[in-house]
Amino acid sequence: MAEPDLAQPLARSGHALPLPDWERVPWWMIVLILAGILAMLIIFTSADYTNILLLLSSGIALTLYVTFFAYALALVVGLVAGLMRVSRNPVLYTVSTLYVEVIRGIPLLVQILYFFYVIAPALARAIPEPYADIFRREENIGIVALAIGYGAYLAETYRAGIEAIPRGQMEAARSLGMSYLQAMRYVILPQAIRIILPPLGNDFVAMLKDSALTSAISVKELTLWTRQRSANTFRPLEHWTIAALLYLVMTIGLSLIVRYIERKFAIPK
Amino acid sequence: MTTPIIQIENVHKHFGRVHALRGVSTSVQRGEVLVLIGPSGSGKSTLLRCINGLERPDAGRVIVDGIPLDNSSEHINAVRAEVGMVFQQFNLFPHLTVLENITLAQQIVRKRTAEASQRIARELLAKVGIPEKADAYPAQLSGGQQQRVAIARALAMNPKIMLFDEPTSALDPEMIKEVLDTMLLLAREGMTMVVVSHEMGFARAAAHRIIFMDNGTIIEDTTPDELFTHPREERTRQFLSKIL
Numbered sequence: 001m002a003e004p005d006l007a008q009p010l011a012r013s014g015h016a017l018p019l020p021d022w023e024r025v026p027w028w029m030i031v032l033i034l035a036g037i038l039a040m041l042i043i044f045t046s047a048d049y050t051n052i053l054l055l056l057s058s059g060i061a062l063t064l065y066v067t068f069f070a071y072a073l074a075l076v077v078g079l080v081a082g083l084m085r086v087s088r089n090p091v092l093y094t095v096s097t098l099y100v101e102v103i104r105g106i107p108l109l110v111q112i113l114y115f116f117y118v119i120a121p122a123l124a125r126a127i128p129e130p131y132a133d134i135f136r137r138e139e140n141i142g143i144v145a146l147a148i149g150y151g152a153y154l155a156e157t158y159r160a161g162i163e164a165i166p167r168g169q170m171e172a173a174r175s176l177g178m179s180y181l182q183a184m185r186y187v188i189l190p191q192a193i194r195i196i197l198p199p200l201g202n203d204f205v206a207m208l209k210d211s212a213l214t215s216a217i218s219v220k221e222l223t224l225w226t227r228q229r230s231a232n233t234f235r236p237l238e239h240w241t242i243a244a245l246l247y248l249v250m251t252i253g254l255s256l257i258v259r260y261i262e263r264k265f266a267i268p269k
Numbered sequence: 270m271t272t273p274i275i276q277i278e279n280v281h282k283h284f285g286r287v288h289a290l291r292g293v294s295t296s297v298q299r300g301e302v303l304v305l306i307g308p309s310g311s312g313k314s315t316l317l318r319c320i321n322g323l324e325r326p327d328a329g330r331v332i333v334d335g336i337p338l339d340n341s342s343e344h345i346n347a348v349r350a351e352v353g354m355v356f357q358q359f360n361l362f363p364h365l366t367v368l369e370n371i372t373l374a375q376q377i378v379r380k381r382t383a384e385a386s387q388r389i390a391r392e393l394l395a396k397v398g399i400p401e402k403a404d405a406y407p408a409q410l411s412g413g414q415q416q417r418v419a420i421a422r423a424l425a426m427n428p429k430i431m432l433f434d435e436p437t438s439a440l441d442p443e444m445i446k447e448v449l450d451t452m453l454l455l456a457r458e459g460m461t462m463v464v465v466s467h468e469m470g471f472a473r474a475a476a477h478r479i480i481f482m483d484n485g486t487i488i489e490d491t492t493p494d495e496l497f498t499h500p501r502e503e504r505t506r507q508f509l510s511k512i513l
Contacts, residue, residue, distance in 0.1 A: 168360035171323055172361075176373075177346055178377065179342075186377065190364050268406045269408045269409070
């Protein structure tokens with residue numbers, strides 16, 4: 001293994017000593033790590049910043065809560081809609097296509113506000129009492145609205161993944177006597193999901209950032225929390241800097257988790 | 270003569286404007302090995318795929334082991350459980366190991382336990398000559414090994430009929446023999462087989478009947494010996510001169 005690594009730069013550059021390949025060094029990561037260390041030094045040596053960090057962290061919990069539940073729900077909504085999109089049943093196809101086209105044509109913020117002001121109150125009125133409360137809590141409304149909005153994009157991702165699997169896979173599964181749904185579940189989807197893991201991961205990260213939109217319907221996640229604290233203390237610079245850093249740490253963390261999952265489920269070659 | 274296990278009556282199939290099958294009728298007896306040959310686009314693969322419902326005839330009837338292949342998905346699934354199929358491109362499931370490829374349908378279609386299906390899978394892997402590959406993934410096998418796994422996967426369902434759709438066409442020359450030997454073994458055991466293939470050696474050694482198709486119709490239906498030595502039709506002669 002070590003031999004070709006050494007031989008390559010030697011052969012190319014002609015230097016006596018193998019030099020690192022400067023173009024391939026992940027400079028962005030080094031800059032980011034240095035900036036992170038600097039930020040941590042500032043935060044933990046200043047009592048002000050430490051205080052702000054501790055106060056804002058309570059917003060993180062709600063941001064992660066909203067993101068995880070909304071994404072889990074969106075995965076289910078997207079799977080169902082995606083399966084309907086590849087269905088040969090014209091009713092299922094039409095309903096799912098309508099859903100995808102309508103949702104993708106409306107800004108997510110407008111969808112969240114619409115759900116909050118129009119649909120959720122109607123649902124709360126229509127549903128019997130102990131359950132109606134579900135649609136009165138802001139974070140639940142935010143979760144459902146985000147899930148419906150993202151479900152449309154995920155549906156298209158699932159569809160693309162399913163269509164990328166060669167037809168012979170479905171034929172082989174059906175020839176063995178499996179039903180269409182069995183073939184989907186055991187043969188097509190396990191392969192399709194491996195293909196679409198990168199875009200699914202991107203959407204997970206994007207969802208974390210878009211969870212900030214639920215601040216518009218007063219879900220007290222990180223963004224709304226930061227806004228209120230910075231307004232109360234008249235110190236926007238410190239608060240928003242820390243909020244931005246917190247988002248960055250969370251998104252990079254998620255990306256790393258997604259990459260790990262991708263590697264873990266890769267099909268051996 | 271007993272009732273044929275496969276009955277094909279006046280089957281027509283269109284693909285858009287292409288008339289792929291033009292009123293094909295034939296039948297296959299239990300234990301018979303039938304080879305279908307013909308130029309590409311002659312309809313031989315389409316006819317084969319009609320036997321397990323991968324293609325639906327536009328007109329005519331296909332009856333397999335007394336079950337008509339009609340619009341009832343119950344009938345189609347019942348037929349598919351009786352009919353094994355081997356494809357040109359193997360179509361193994363790449364995300365599953367060789368053993369899992371063979372046990373999956375046994376468990377979810379035949380409702381066998383994990384232990385029973387694994388035992389059957391290992392027996393069949395031994396039979397096709399690659400017992401040591403049980404835990405490998407399809408991408409780690411040669412083409413010939415993959416095709417033998419595909420045969421084992423189909424056999425695990427205890428089919429009454431095996432269909433082969435150009436099983437050696439995607440293989441490197443040195444791997445063709447190992448697959449043909451496996452097929453020959455099946456033929457000797459009395460399996461009913463319908464084989465689309467241009468492997469004339471196999472046809473001579475194993476086939477009871479050979480059908481030459483062209484342009485969506487059956488041109489000749491006879492024994493391999495008869496076809497190779499005394500082809501009746503000019504088109505058959507032309508075709509044989511190209512492939513022999």
